[in-house]
Amino acid sequence: MTIGPDAPTFTARIQGIGADGDGLSRMADGRSLFLPFTLPGESVEARPVMRRGQGVAGIAETILEPSPERAEPPCPHFGTCGGCTLQHWQDAGIAHWKTGALVQALKHAGYDDTVIAPIRTTGPGNRRRVDLAIRKQAGIAIIGFHQVRADAIVAIETCLVADPAIVAILPALRRLVPRLQAIHRDASCAINALDSGLDLLFRVDADLTAGDRRLLAAFAAEHDIPRIAWALKDGTVEIAAQLSPVRIMLSGAPVPVAPGGFLQATPDGEAAIIAAVLAGLPEKLKPRDRIIELHAGCGTLTFALARHARVIAYEGDGYAVTALQKGSSEVGLHGPITAHKRDLMRQPLLPNEFKDAAVVVLDPPFGGALPQIEAIAASTVTRVIYVSCNPQALARDAAVLRAAGFALISAAPIDQFLWSSRLESVTVFTRAAPPRARARPPR
Numbered sequence: 477m478t479i480g481p482d483a484p485t486f487t488a489r490i491q492g493i494g495a496d497g498d499g500l501s502r503m504a505d506g507r508s509l510f511l512p513f514t515l516p517g518e519s520v521e522a523r524p525v526m527r528r529g530q531g532v533a534g535i536a537e538t539i540l541e542p543s544p545e546r547a548e549p550p551c552p553h554f555g556t557c558g559g560c561t562l563q564h565w566q567d568a569g570i571a572h573w574k575t576g577a578l579v580q581a582l583k584h585a586g587y588d589d590t591v592i593a594p595i596r597t598t599g600p601g602n603r604r605r606v607d608l609a610i611r612k613q614a615g616i617a618i619i620g621f622h623q624v625r626a627d628a629i630v631a632i633e634t635c636l637v638a639d640p641a642i643v644a645i646l647p648a649l650r651r652l653v654p655r656l657q658a659i660h661r662d663a664s665c666a667i668n669a670l671d672s673g674l675d676l677l678f679r680v681d682a683d684l685t686a687g688d689r690r691l692l693a694a695f696a697a698e699h700d701i702p703r704i705a706w707a708l709k710d711g712t713v714e715i716a717a718q719l720s721p722v723r724i725m726l727s728g729a730p731v732p733v734a735p736g737g738f739l740q741a742t743p744d745g746e747a748a749i750i751a752a753v754l755a756g757l758p759e760k761l762k763p764r765d766r767i768i769e770l771h772a773g774c775g776t777l778t779f780a781l782a783r784h785a786r787v788i789a790y791e792g793d794g795y796a797v798t799a800l801q802k803g804s805s806e807v808g809l810h811g812p813i814t815a816h817k818r819d820l821m822r823q824p825l826l827p828n829e830f831k832d833a834a835v836v837v838l839d840p841p842f843g844g845a846l847p848q849i850e851a852i853a854a855s856t857v858t859r860v861i862y863v864s865c866n867p868q869a870l871a872r873d874a875a876v877l878r879a880a881g882f883a884l885i886s887a888a889p890i891d892q893f894l895w896s897s898r899l900e901s902v903t904v905f906t907r908a909a910p911p912r913a914r915a916r917p918p919r
């Protein structure tokens with residue numbers, strides 16, 4: 477079959493939605509056809525444009541029979557900006573599909589008949605972290621998000637998912653960037669909306685000049701931005717301007733999060749994740765018990781967990797570990813929380829390091845935590861709370877837990893990535909203590 481921008485169109489029926497949020501149909505030769513901005517049940521006039529993996533990516537030129545779940549996309553940038561891919565779908569349809577994605581992932585791991593909690597969805601204007609792409613072209617700054625699978629940047633005037641304080645700084649950034657000499661062509665600006673105000677991290681392609689530093693200090697003062705940092709491609713981060721301390725409150729602890737440091741995408745999502753994690757703790761947990769927390773970041777879950785038992789936290793990013801330690805000493809929790817820097821992919825905790833852990837909480841990055849899960853499976857751990865941002869990785873890791881005798885006792889889908897195909901979830905697994913770990917019966 478001809479594929480390309482001039483390929484003939486044909487009528488295609490959308491059978492489902494793929495992991496990236498594209499509608500799924502079939503070519504006449506049986507290959508998968510991915511059609512963005514279409515919905516299940518729709519009939520469309522499709523043009524197959526290019527190969528994608530084993531399948532073909534296409535364009536729906538005309539929606540011949542629209543789905544009753546179709547919605548009018550509220551954002552003027554929808555369709556070009558790669559940030560949101562599902563604004564053409566009513567909320568209920570997205571919620572149903574995302575819940576189904578979690579059910580499927582768990583089924584794939586061998587867990588059938590899972591009872592799934594109702595999905596918690598974050599509303600617009602809540603995203604407190606964005607990573608803006610920047611391109612300087614003919615003295616003008618293009619600032620926005622990349623198109624899906626493309627190098628082009630869509631200049632954004634507004635963003636309906638981002639915190640309004642982030643949207644409000646965009647015009648000033650567009651005026652600032654052309655004047656920064658350290659930006660030759662491509663750069664980025666990660667913005668975290670913290671409790672102390674916006675926190676900016678520029679990734680630039682050259683060293684800042686003295687003039688750049690003055691500009692950034694003046695920009696920070698004019699817009700009441702406590703800190704602006706910059707980083708070169710090697711990842712070294714330096715502070716360009718700091719007017720006042722930065723902090724985010726995590727379960728009552730003021731944490732001086734590092735520039736560009738990881739935070740859950742939205743405060744509502746963070747609250748829902750914490751609630752689901754705490755609900756999964758063992759009923760008889762005592763303050764002297766040990767919780768082992770893996771991929772702790774700067775302490776989003778740690779401070780909440782430390783109200784219930786001692787927490788031994790591990791995290792690979794040294795800046796995050798330092799922030800967590802500073803936050804715990806601020807609230808006098810230095811005793812109950814111990815934080816260690818450790819690369820858990822290369823050096824996962826060994827089975828015997830989980831000895832006496834009442835529960836393991838893990839919140840790995842997108843790729844999941846296979847080596848670490850295998851060590852947990854081989855340990856005496858009886859309860860695992862798994863926070864995941866990728867159902868596929870969860871499916872793979874949960875299969876290892878199932879093979880090691882863990883039952884799944886709860887699963888909570890959390891949609892903090894409004895109008896995107898991404899999904900967060902919290903799942904709780906338990907198993908009986910293996911014979912050698914069981915208490916000896918009295919004689």
Ligand SMILES: C[S@@+](CC[C@H](N)C(=O)[O-])C[C@H]1O[C@@H](n2cnc3c(N)ncnc32)[C@H](O)[C@@H]1O
Pocket residue numbers: 738739740771772773774775776777790791792793796818819820821822839840841842865
């Ligand atoms: C999804 S974030 C969760 C962070 C934290 N639990 C939170 O809720 O804010 C994943 C964390 O895993 C950390 N991480 C990524 N790769 C790692 C590795 N190989 N070893 C240890 N930590 C890693 C990241 O730095 C990040 O803090």
